[in-house]
Amino acid sequence: MKKSLFTLSGTFLLAALAACSGGGEQEASDSSSDGGSSGEEVTIRLHHWYNEEQDNWDDVIASFEEAHPNINVESVTPENNDANETMQQIDLAAASGDQLDVIMVNDASNYAQRVSQGMFEPLNSYIDEAGFNYDEEYRVDTAVDGERYALPGKYNMHFVMMNQDKLDENNLELPTDWTWNEFMDYADQLSEGEGANKMYGTYFHTWIDYVKLAAFNQPENSNLVKDDGTTSNIDSEKIRQSLEIRQRGHEDGSAVPYDNTISQELSYRDQFFNQSAATILTGSWMISEAGGIDGSPSPFNVSFAPYPKAEEGDPVTTPAGADFLSVYSGSQNKEAAFEFIRWYTTEGIQEQGRYLPAYKNADLQEVVDNLVQASAAPDKVDTESLINVLETSEAAPLNIPPTYISEAEDAYMSETDAFLLGEQDLETTIENADQKVQEIIDNNAE
Incomplete structure (x- = not known):
């Protein structure tokens, strides 16, 4: 195994994107010239942003190379482990003609943008040749217009972490299926105390997720732009409901005030484990920290409840995402690159023991046990409730946002900030x- 570090800057990003777009389609149709399945020894490059030592990538790659002696893997990662900077550096590498084989992408927006540029190899034929049913194997569907350009690795899903001790004190059952109204009822009942020592029922962080709460896990129109790509989704029932949830938390005092959140730059981890909030809406990245953070054991028992539903009759559904593992369309080692991403997204990620896999056939008990053991106090974590949430929460369809989504998010959040700070009412916020x-x-219409 070899290692490389990105050291390029982003000054030529626009030129890089143009270069990626031009000729990408032709490259994607070129046949692979590698010997990944023929026995010829090849070296593939894996571009990602993770810390190789901390996230066990060295061990994963060594395991793959042992099982595939004809394929060597060179890990290429930036010094600062920044995912978005990694994507810029990959664009530059593609424009410069550098070797690219396996590319890991951190979110649906970056993935969709580069699919449109022709950067990634279409994988449907590879999947057919490998002989597996994608829908039976993976939780997240990576298809864009019917073609898949990636296999999902790490699975990102959302749930509610709860202070089980406070539930017990208030004689509240751990929810296994609940609506937003019920979630806010719990938040109200769990709030206690006054002033600086108050424990709020819940905490909403500053991310865009927390101002589209009820829309976020919907099967259709789950983002700020409707699925038709031409219509704003702001003046809709679910976005309105999302802001009403936030308004209720402010009015009844069950949620940490937004002005405190931004003025004090509050951390959601600290709010929960310092017992300033009895619940937090968070996700699977917190499993390995569920027993405490920064080496400090949690002072209370931690349990898990599913992401709340907009309406009573809705299924239990979670917003879902993934790390996307793609094959570069211009790679000379496409077969070997696909062999690696298939192995990693099924076997390798489980051996790694650091992430929740999108692979449906993973041993959830083993995965959860490995993740929880990394926390400061594994005995404080209710793994039974966690596994129940993982097994019963259906992944919402992947929303592929338009390339200008960050501009739309900024515009929306400038209005929701004013709303959450009490500077304008709900109707004005929705209208603006x-x-x-x-x-x-x-x-941005063509």
Whole structure:
């Protein structure tokens, strides 16, 4: 195994993107010239952003190479382990003609953008040749217009972490299926105390996720732009419901005030484990920290409940995402690269013991046990409730946002910030944000 570190800057990003777009389609149709399945020894490059030692990548790659002696893997990762910077550096490497084989992408937006540029090899034929049913194997569907350009590795899903001791004190059952109204009822009942020592029922962080709560896990129109790609989704039932949830938390005092969150730059981890909030809406990245953070054991028992539903009759559904593992369309080692991503997304990620796999056939008990053992106090974590949430939560369809989604998010959040700070009412917020987002959509129309 070899290692490389990215040291390039982003000054030529626009040129890189143009270069990636031009010729990408032709490259994608070129046949692979590698010997991954023919016995010829090849070296593939794996571009990602993770810390190789801390996240056990050295061991994973060594295991793959032992099982595939004809394929060597060179890990290429930036010094600062920044995912978005990694994508910029990959664009530059592609424009410069550097060797690219396996590319890991951190979110649906970056993935969709580079699919449109022709950067990634279409994988449907590879999947057919490998002889597996994608839908039976993976939780997250990576298809764009019917073609898959990636296999999902790490699975990102959402749930509620709960202070089980406080549930017990208040004679509240651990929810296994609940609505947003019920979630806020719990938050109200769990709130106690006054002033600086108050424990709030819940905490909403500053991310965009927390101002589209009820829309986030919907099967359709789950983002700020409707699935038709031409219409703002702001003036909709679920976005309105999302802001009403936030409004209720402010009015009844069950959620940490937003002005405190931004003025004090609060951390959601600290809010929960310091017992400033009895529950937090978070996700699978917190499993390995569920027993405490920064080496400090949790002072209370931690349990898990599913992401709340918008309506009573809805299924238990979680917003879902993944790390996308793609094969570069210009790679000379496509067969070997696909062999690696298939192995990693099924066997390798389980051996790694650091992430929740998107692979449906993973041993959840073993995965959870490995993740929880990494926390400061594994005995404080209710793994039974966690596994129940993982098994019963259906992944919402992957939303592939338009390339200008960050502009729409900024416009929306400028209005929701004013709303959450009490500077304007709900209707004004919806009206202003809807107009701004629609203008952005229209300005980006082809």
